[in-house]
Amino acid sequence: MADADTDSGWKTIAPQSAPDDYHIEVEKSLVDQPLRTLKRDDLFGVFDNYGDFRGEEHGAHGLYFHDTRFLSRLEFRLGGKPPLLLDSVVLDDNSALIVDTSNADLHVSAAPAGAAPVGMELPRETLFASRLKFLWEDAAYERILIRRFGGPGLTIPADLRFDADFADLFEVRGDIRLKRGTLSATVVDPATVRFSYVGLDEIARTTTIQFEPAPDELRPLGARWLVDLTERDRATILTRVHCAIGDAPAADPPSPIAAYRGLRRSGRKRTAALRQVETSNEMFDSVLGRSAADLEMLITKTPHGLYPYAGVPWYSTIFGRDGLITAIELLWIAPAIARDVLLVLARTQATEVDEAADAQPGKILHEMRGGEMAILGEVPFRRYYGTVDATPLFVMLAGLYFRRTGDLETIRSIWPNIRAAMGWITDWGDPDGDGFVEYHRMTDRGLANQGWKDSHDSIFHADGRGAEGPIALCEVQAYVFAAHEAAALLADALGEPGAEAHAAKAEAIRTAFEDRFWIEEMGCYALALDGRKEPCRVLSSNAGHALFARIAAPDRAARVAKLLTGSRFFTGWGIRTIAAGEARYNPxxxxxxxxxxxxxxxxxxxxxxxxxxxxxxxxxxxxxxxATYDELHRLPELFCGFPRRRKRGPTGYPVACSPQAWAAAAPFALLGAAIGVDLDHAAGALAIDRPFFPDFLDSVRLPELRLGSSAMTLAFHRAGQDIAAQVVARSGPARLVVSK
Structure with missing residues (x-):
């Protein structure tokens, strides 16, 4: 038993093995101090607002590469003290972090030869230290510029303290490991330190730190420069932190100057369309701009193709559900992202039964990990398929993508994967043959709940009892309905058999869904059906997804709409996942x-x-x-569901990812919904359905929306209670159809 905490009287219980829902152990909140995040492909850094990180003390801080923390400590000192913060900002395009500081009041009691006199005081704000930090390829770079403004010439020490723990990301999240590999730190030469770790998976991981100029003192855990400002007023220190996996010698990363030039030239082509949206509200433009930059940062080159990683710090990897929903949110304006998501998930689709990975033939990936614990099987997520919704969402996205683009070549290339996914839905996903797709983990190490609400306590009955599986979720049936509709469309376009059968199955699912999930006395769809086919009579946001997938009857959709925007659900900031007053409601x-x-x-x-x-x-x-209350104008993964209070923003969630891909895509999805944009390639029409703007918007200009060989640039302006649409530029035969 753990010792009692003598101050509080509470006992601290050491966590055992990973819990069945692999939740994140929380001792440090991610909102207790500002965080600064940089990411480039599989490398990302989580810094404090000084540009430092103290990962062993502060949870998520560190430099990460392939689910491992390659640098856990990096602290800058000027004159032996932490500097005073002046400003800290991630550039609007997320390319770099710039931190401006000055010296604290310094009392110099001893000095090396040539330094200022012993006992001299150096007032604060005499020295300016600016840190520019960025990532390129497999390395993190920093330029520290120290300038003297007035005051006597002097020599002053500048220090960097560093360490590497090579903690697996799941360790950082709170899992306890009884055994670890072998760690060492070596001074390689006067300008280089190398940390090496050979894990229990027998894979070598190394962090190499190089300095320019070479420090005056270099130790395995620290470097010191005696910065001479007697004859000059500025000095520069450059650092390069290179991360490598495996024993093969890696090519030296480029110099800091060459890397920064490469970064600036790399551009932002993948999200160009997103950055061209303009509105009458500068703050909303800022929110859209940050969202576009976050998506550009999260889209990652993988061995399987480009993919929007789910979020930083906990989910910087391929997640099937997250990528699919992100692609759906952006489809109207950036359809190429959907194509990449479909291709990556087709290439990683399960082909055989693997109980440890919750895999069955045709199932779409949930999560992929490359850290030591995943490789060793200490967590089941190396390639994990424990999700019930990614498979129907995959087919649904394929249908939406084809309708939007007419890209039959891509659809033909993944048609075997679509057929396999529909096979999983029909067979493995519905083992009792009742027409509903259910989940039940194959081993006790998998996720207990396998919808998007995958916490261990998220699916329950009205009295608070946890639902026993197999569980059929409300939104999953809606996605399956949409998947059959998509499969019918695609089979018909390809001249493949089965279109009529899929259309008939979709209608059968619609009828059964209305019969079994609608709860009249609630005026809403049930959260789920449990293993005894008993409905979970809980008011949840899941019911809103029935509208998204268009399975809901119009009269019932109207009742759900009223509920979701009423006081039990709507906080003033957004719709809660569970209505206030439900058994397990907790904002x-x-x-x-x-x-x-x-x-x-x-x-x-x-x-x-x-x-x-x-x-x-x-x-x-x-x-x-x-979003306007966030200092970067960014929507996080989630925030607490307390009611809106005057003169204050929403309450943050302690371990929310920020940025998060599907949250970054949300403003574009919301704007598209308000405008009513619908692009139909087969009809050759760009439709605008009943545009309706919130009060903060008076005009919107959309970039060149492409539909086959056609393109249109559109502008919308408020005219009293009406929204007028104008074609600014157009080419090709596509028609504009506006419904009011």
């Missing part, structure tokens, strides 16, 4: 009362599709204003 929980931007975006898309445009605009307004 501080991960899934039982919090507000998730992506959840709200999908619901708003559904509201708009059923004509509830004012309600969709209300969701957009709330989330926009929530």
């Amino acid at each position: 501080m929980s991960y899934h039982n009362g919090s507000v998730w931007p992506h959840d709200n975006a999908l619901i708003a898309m559904g509201l708009a599709r059923y004509g509830h445009k004012a309600e969709a605009a209300r969701v957009l307004h709330g989330l926009f204003e929530a």
Whole structure:
């Protein structure tokens, strides 16, 4: 038993092995101090606002590469003291972090030869130290510029303290490992330190730190420069931290100057269309700009193709569900992202039964990890398929993508994967043959809940009892309905058999869904059916996804819309995951009362599709204003579901990822829903359905929207209670159709 905490009287219990839902152990909140995040492909850094990190003390801080923390400590000292912070900013395009500081008041009691006199005081704000930090390829770079403004010439020490723990990301999240590999730190030469770790997986991981100029003193855990400012007023220190995996010698990374030039030349081509949207509201433009930059940062080169990693710090890897929903949110404006997501998930689709990975033939990937614990099987996520919704979402996205682009070549290339996914839905996903797709983990090490609300306590009955599996989730049946509709469309386009059968199956699912999931006395769809086919009579945001997938009857959709935008669900910032007053409602929980931007975006898309445009605009307004309270104007993964209070912003969630891909995509999905954009390649039409703007928007200009060989640039302006659409530029035969 753990010792009692003598101050509080509470006992601290040491965590045992990883819990069954692999939740994140929390001792340090990610919102207790500002964080600065940089990411480049599989390398990312989480810094404090000084540009330092103290990972062993402060949780998520560190430099990470392939799910491992390659540098856990990096602290800068000037004159032996932490400097005073002046400014700390991640550039608007997320390319670099710039931190400006000055010296603290210094009392120099001893000095080396040539330094200022012993006993001299150096007033604060005499020295300026600026840190420029960026990532390129497999290395993190920093330039420290120290300048003297007035005062006597002097020599002053500048220090960097560093360490590498090579903690697996799941260790950082709170898992306890009883055994670890072998770690060493070596001074290689006067300008280089190398940390080496050979894990229990027998894979070598190395962190090499190089300095220019060489420090005056170099130790395995620290470097010191005696910065001579007697004859000059500035000095520069350059560092390069290179991460490598495996024993093969790696090519030296480029110099800091060459790397920075490469970074600036790399451009932002993958999200160019997103950055061209302009509105009448500068703050909303800032929110859209940050979202576009976050998506550019999260889209990653993988061995399987480009993919939007889910989020930093906990989910910087391929997640099937997250990538699919991100692609759906952006489809109207950036369809190429959907193509890449489909191709990557087709290449990683399960082909055989693997109980440890919850894999069955045709199933779409949930999560892929490359750290030591995943390689050793200490966590089951090396290639893990424990998700019930990614497979129907994959087929649904394929249908939406084809309707949007007419790209039959891509659809033909993944048609075997679509057929395999539909086979999983029909067979493995519905083992009892009742027409509903259910989940039940194959071993006790998998995720207990396998929808997007995958916390261990997120699926329950009205009295608070946890639902026993196999569980059929409300939103999953909606996705399966949409998947059959998509499969019918694609089979017909390819001249393949089965289109009529898929259309008939979709209609059968719609009928069964309305019969079994609608709860009249609630005026809403049930959260789920448990293993005894008993409905979970809980008011949840999951019901809003029935509108998103268009399975809901119009009259029932209207009742759901009223509920979701009423006081039990709508906080003023957004729609809660669970309505206030339900058995497990807790506005501080991960899934039982919090507000998730992506959840709200999908619901708003559904509201708009059923004509509830004012309600969709209300969701957009709330989330926009929530983003304005973030210093970077960014929507996080989630925030707490407390009601909106005057003169203050939303309450943060302690371990929310920021940035998070599907949250970054949400403003674009919400804007598309408000405008009512619908692009149909086969019809050759760009349709605008009943545009409705929230009060903060008077005009919107959309970039060149492409539809086959056609392109249109559109402008929208408020005219009283009406929104007028104007074609600014066009080419090709596509038609513009506006419904009011």
